Amino acid sequence: MNAYSRLLLICDPLLRDTAAMARAKALALAGGAHLHLVTLDALPVGLGVLDSVLQTRAREETRLRQERWLEAHAADLRAQGIEVVAEAVWTEDPLKEALRLVEQHGIDLVVKDSQYEPALSRAIMTPLDWQLLRQCPVPLHLVSTADNPCPQRVLAALDLSQDDVLVDQLNDHIVESAQALARQCGAELHLLQAYDLASGYLAYAAGPVAWSPEVAEQMSGRSRQRMDRIGERFGVGRPCQHLVKGPATRVISDFANEKRMDVVVMGTLYRPGLAKIIGSTTEQALYRVHSGILAVRP
Numbered sequence: 575m576n577a578y579s580r581l582l583l584i585c586d587p588l589l590r591d592t593a594a595m596a597r598a599k600a601l602a603l604a605g606g607a608h609l610h611l612v613t614l615d616a617l618p619v620g621l622g623v624l625d626s627v628l629q630t631r632a633r634e635e636t637r638l639r640q641e642r643w644l645e646a647h648a649a650d651l652r653a654q655g656i657e658v659v660a661e662a663v664w665t666e667d668p669l670k671e672a673l674r675l676v677e678q679h680g681i682d683l684v685v686k687d688s689q690y691e692p693a694l695s696r697a698i699m700t701p702l703d704w705q706l707l708r709q710c711p712v713p714l715h716l717v718s719t720a721d722n723p724c725p726q727r728v729l730a731a732l733d734l735s736q737d738d739v740l741v742d743q744l745n746d747h748i749v750e751s752a753q754a755l756a757r758q759c760g761a762e763l764h765l766l767q768a769y770d771l772a773s774g775y776l777a778y779a780a781g782p783v784a785w786s787p788e789v790a791e792q793m794s795g796r797s798r799q800r801m802d803r804i805g806e807r808f809g810v811g812r813p814c815q816h817l818v819k820g821p822a823t824r825v826i827s828d829f830a831n832e833k834r835m836d837v838v839v840m841g842t843l844y845r846p847g848l849a850k851i852i853g854s855t856t857e858q859a860l861y862r863v864h865s866g867i868l869a870v871r872p
Contacts, residue, residue, distance in 0.1 A: 577605040577758040578683040578713070582675055586687060587615040589643045593720035593866070594687040600723035601685070602656045605758045610679055611648060611660040613640045614668035637662045669705045676712055688716040690861055704857055707842050707869050713751055715837070717866040725836035727764065728756045731826045731859075733841070734767045734800040744841040744872045749808050751870045752839035761836070764814045765805060767797050768825035822855050827862030839868045 583598040602609045615636065644660035651658045665671045676684060688703055706714050730752035732745045749765070756763040797817055805815050818825045830838045842856040856869050 577754055578607055579605065580608045580610070580679065580681050580683070582610045582612065582672070582679070582681040582684045584672060584684065584686040585611055585613045585644065587613045587640065589613075589640060592687045592717075594685050594715075594717040595647075596720045596723040597715065597717050597725075597866075598685040599651060599656070600720075601683070601758065602651070603654065604724055604760075608657045609651065609659075610675065610681065611644050611658060612675060613644065613662045614665055614671055615640065615662070616664065616666050616668075633664055637664055668702055669709065672706065673709065673711070676710065681712055683713050683715060684710055685715045685717065688718045688860055688866060703860065707854075707857055707860070710869075711871065713868055713870045715866065715868045716860060718863065719865055720836075721834075721865070722836050724759045725755065725761045726759070727762045727833070727835045728752050728759075728837050728839065729764045729766055729830055729833070729835040730839045731766050731768070731822075732801075732804070733822075734797045734804075735769055740872060744870075745804065747870050747872065748839050748841050749804060749810075751868065752837075753808055755837060755839070755868065762814065763808075763810055764816060764833075764835070765801060765810055766816045766818065766826065766829055767801055768818055768820055768822040769797050770819070770821045770825075823858045823862065826855070826859050830863050830865065834865075835863075836865050837868050838863050838865070839870065842869045842871055 578601060581598055581602055583594060585595065586592050598609060601607060640662035641660075644662060648658040648660040663671050672684065675681065684706065686703070686706070689701065703716055707716075730749050732748060733741055734745065752763055755761070801815050801817060802812075805811065816829065818829060826838060826840070829835075838859065840856045840859060842854055856867060860867055
């Protein structure tokens with residue numbers, strides 16, 4: 575997989591220099607990528623009571639202020655040798671506009687600051703971050719912090735517990751994406767598998783039987799074999815392969831935070847219904863991983 579060459583940075587509409595801005599700049603410099611800066615904004619709800627003339631004036635003043643800010647940053651980036659375009663987009667549907675930009679400009683990586691939303695808010699209205707996780711057709715990098723703007727340690731979080739061709743394909747895509755990012759930045763690449771016997775129990779047990787040491791060893795041994803095969807295929811040695819017992823969301827976030835991983839690469843599979851509140855493993859890890867995630871679809 576080639577390095578990312580066309581980046582879309584969804585900027586903070588409040589015009590703040592953020593972790594995502596630092597990360598996108600570093601990735602563009604590292605890979606000689608084209609960078610597209612955009613703000614996606616709408617009139618605040620409280621201003622909806624204004625008459626149409628005042629609404630239009632407020633919208634235009636905000637858009638012009640955003641355009642000036644974007645162009646100032648674009649000029650600075652061009653001076654550093656980065657090819658940049660910038661635009662301020664006024665929209666009531668930021669997801670639709672983001673997906674339009676991805677298709678129209680051949681974007682191969684979307685970068686955005688992650689924005690925490692409480693569980694109650696997520697239950698009422700799906701946040702843009704989660705909408706992008708579920709629908710963005712290209713890799714999506716949601717950044718919480720960027721202590722190292724150009725990542726030095728990249729973690730690929732895998733699911734090696736299932737006998738499923740689609741899951742195997744997703745695992746390969748996760749490692750390919752992580753490897754492309756690591757090579758672009760000269761970073762270390764690590765592989766992580768969290769195996770949770772509690773969830774495996776439901777698939778294994780025909781009745782209410784307890785885990786035996788033999789069954790537990792068989793489950794971890796199977797993951798070990800699959801990890802070895804992936805490591806050999808992608809050139810990732812044993813010291814950078816990690817098998818950790820426990821629930822996936824907790825293991826991934828704890829490991830990434832303790833080992834100071836700069837990016838966690840994960841697959842995203844949307845499941846409707848309760849997923850609106852509970853979310854996928856990737857959606858849950860978004861708020862637990864201190865650095866940020868790179869989400870890829872099958």
